Amino acid sequence: MIGRAALFVTCLADTLYPSVGIATVTVLERLGVSVSFPREQTCCGQMHFNSGYVDEARQLGQRFVDVFAGEPVVVTPSASCAAHVRHQYAELLGDDARGVPESVVELSQFVSGLGAVAIGARFRGTVTYHPTCHSLRVLRVGDSPLRLLREVEGLGLVELPDADECCGFGGTFAVKNAAVSSAMLADKLDAIESTGADVVCACDSSCLMHIGGGLRRRGSRVRAVHLAEILAGAS
Amino acid sequence: MVRACAPFIWRKFLPVPPSRAAARDAAPVVFPQAARAGLANAQLRANLNAATTTIREKRAQVVAEVGDWEELRDAAAAIKDSALHRLDTVLLELEATVTKARGIVHWARDAAEANRIVVDLVRATGADEVVKVKSLATDEIRLNEALEAGGIRPIETDLAELIVQLAGERASHLLVPAIHKNRTEIRDLLRVALDRPDLTDEPTELTAAARLHLRAAFLRARVAISGANFAVAETGTICVVESEGNGRMCTTLPETLITVMGIEKVVPEWRDLGVFLQLLPRSATGERMNPYTSLWAGVRAGDGPSAFHLVLLDNGRTRALADDVGRPALRCIRCSACVNVCPVYRRVGGHAYHTVYAGPIGAILQPQLSGESGQAGSLPFASSLCGACADVCPVKIDIPRILVRERARAVAAERQGLEGATLRRLGRILSDRRRYERAQRLTRVLQRPALRDGHLRWFPGPLGGWGESRDLPGVPAQTFREWWEARERGA
Amino acid sequence: MSAARDELLARIRAALADVEPVAVTRAYREVGTLDRASVVERFVERIEDYGATVIRSSDPAVAVAALLSGRVVIVHELPASLRPSGVELIEDDGLTALQLDEIDAALTTCAAACAETGSIALDGGPGQGRRALTLVPDLHVCIVRVADIVETVPELIDRLAPSAREGRPIVIVSGPSATSDIELARVEGVHGPRRLVVVLHDCPTVMSIPQT
Known part of the structure; x- marks a missing residue:
């Protein structure tokens, strides 16, 4: 420990x-x-x-x-x-x-790594998980976040289509190549909305800033929430 | 212009303004602008999406069949590196084996020299036309233009290359040059170019029309020009991998065969083909093996051309070779798996790259081979660094790493831009905790007039791109560190 | 020209001042593990998957006769036991491309075949002839001896090594010519033969071709 x-x-x-x-x-x-x-x-x-x-x-x-x-x-x-x-x-x-x-x-x-899977979190709602590129392909977190999400009481996990596609953030790419970035974002948002989830969750605030900013601009009812916020939920 | 006192968070996402030097050079097309054209073309995006989705699925299927795929990738990367790290020796061995097989080896330092060699060789035969196998190396040196200038008519014989040539366009994909065109567009083109108003848009029928058109050219051709997928130093063998049989036609029927090959294509040993002939077809077209692989060394009495010339091309490759970070890009076997998975390429198409090598590999090869910043300075930035390319690369080129390296070069070459000033200033703010905290507080104040429901919707000047599709939360009443300090005080 | 060669080599040497030699580890599968029957089965399945027709026969000459019609080009060394009756057999004596274009089919043997990829390989050895024979006519009928089928690509390349070292041209064929250049839709039959038929047989005595 x-x-x-x-x-x-x-x-x-x-x-x-x-x-x-x-x-x-x-x-x-x-x-x-x-x-x-x-x-x-x-x-x-x-x-x-x-x-x-x-x-x-x-x-x-x-x-x-x-x-x-x-x-x-x-x-x-x-x-x-x-x-x-x-x-x-x-x-x-x-x-x-x-x-x-x-x-x-x-x-x-x-x-x-602590071996803690069920950490007593509760969350009311349906969640879809977006594996961010660097978590997936550089850090290779694998299914760690998904295993944690599955143990959250009350949480309904739904699969995101084409989950491993980049959301289009890419740091300064988002403004230097704003048009391409926006096109990638639009596809990601479509995929997120197609799941019917209340929340899209990820392990990176930067990608979530991009996705959440896009959802808000669209007037979507889906919220972008960091994994930590879901795991911290106790009510 | 964003002034120095503006909210720092805005500056964090400043784009590069077109550099002043670039602006002077008759406003060259930079990637972000070219990309907009691709994005706006709904037909192009539909064609690209359909084609790349098909090819990615096929690739994934046949790669999953191979239990030792990772071991093959490791071996392939090592074989290429082992050749590159003693390239002089390996090329000299190739020269010796090809010469022994009665081939003639030529060395070309750059495109002009290679073109001159080829044009002179064709002229010496007296031929006024040549049949060509699809070859990126000859696209790179613009050989067709040089041939035409020399009064020689080049006939592209790969179906897609022919389509692109007849349309007067440029290839938009390494392997499927006409990927941007759908069957209806191709039908309309061939109806006019081949004078076949009867054609329907059935691929079978369109292919048959091209077969008929090219058959005569193959049968009368006296000279052919090809590229090479691999050359084996040990045996002097040149390898051309293809599907249609046009490669076989060109390398078998004419009297004279000229192969133009980048010096990085050489592999040391014959058995190395046992690795690459597994990796290339599966990565490229999603096939277990392509229909035809032609292998020959020099000339063979009674079988094939009676004269063979091999042109070894540098054209910037030794520049890339000298770069310890960029060197692995020379392992590239032009399979285009990285192109097919690239989320940027798939949305904008190959033409936006304005280079022979489109997609992620092009974004590193073009600057490496040309050594130019300038217009190409925008290419290394045409990526979200998602890393999908590196995952599929059969020779394990860490494309994102080389992209970042090329970005550093582009930045070093054009440091005085607005972005440079901003990011340097941001760097100074972030290097000092007090300055950083002051900037947080200052932003909270300055953002106030622009906040709507706690968010910003519009961003000044070059930051405008963010606002194209995204809102951004303002700095909240309490940053994390302020919360932490409050908690510590309370505790 | 030699100035270009010297300069190019000098550039390479300058570029490589900092490098170490690289050792190649070959941890991939070089030799297959399937039994003979499975190797043959896989070969058939995969070459059929890519549009070739496969016929199994203990008497190839008879099987081939049923497939062919018109004028068929062969090499002089093709054993009598493999020669079909009822078709006009033309021994290649240096036919021009235009003459080959008037011929309906080519009948050859092969040097080796590979199960994993469904490929046959021709190296101009006895029974095969020069490359143009199996290229210009519209149908290629290839007689494949079961014993010549290997499982993996490295095994195939290994089988072809002596021919490569001798400087013989080699063609590896996997199905009929094809293109996927229009919307990635596979169309079979472009410039090479539009049809490939493989006749499989396992009678070693039938093909007692003297090796040159």
């Missing part, structure tokens, strides 16, 4: 989706994990790296390492940030990564 973990909430959840961070804390504490929040944390540098700004990405990566060095476990509710730290830092920082990448774990993998 892991007694304590540091939370890397991500700049996006911190700034725009605090409920995702709060839910993550709730889930971890319910599992008996003592959570710390190193206040100096800001951003892992993923967006800079993926956009070609290597110097900035290296600087932010170094900063991340300085903030989290010495933490045995760092949990984050973002598959793409976890993927970035775990898969890019070694090349970006070399020995300066100081073992930090290996300590960073995405939330659903962390919870599954």
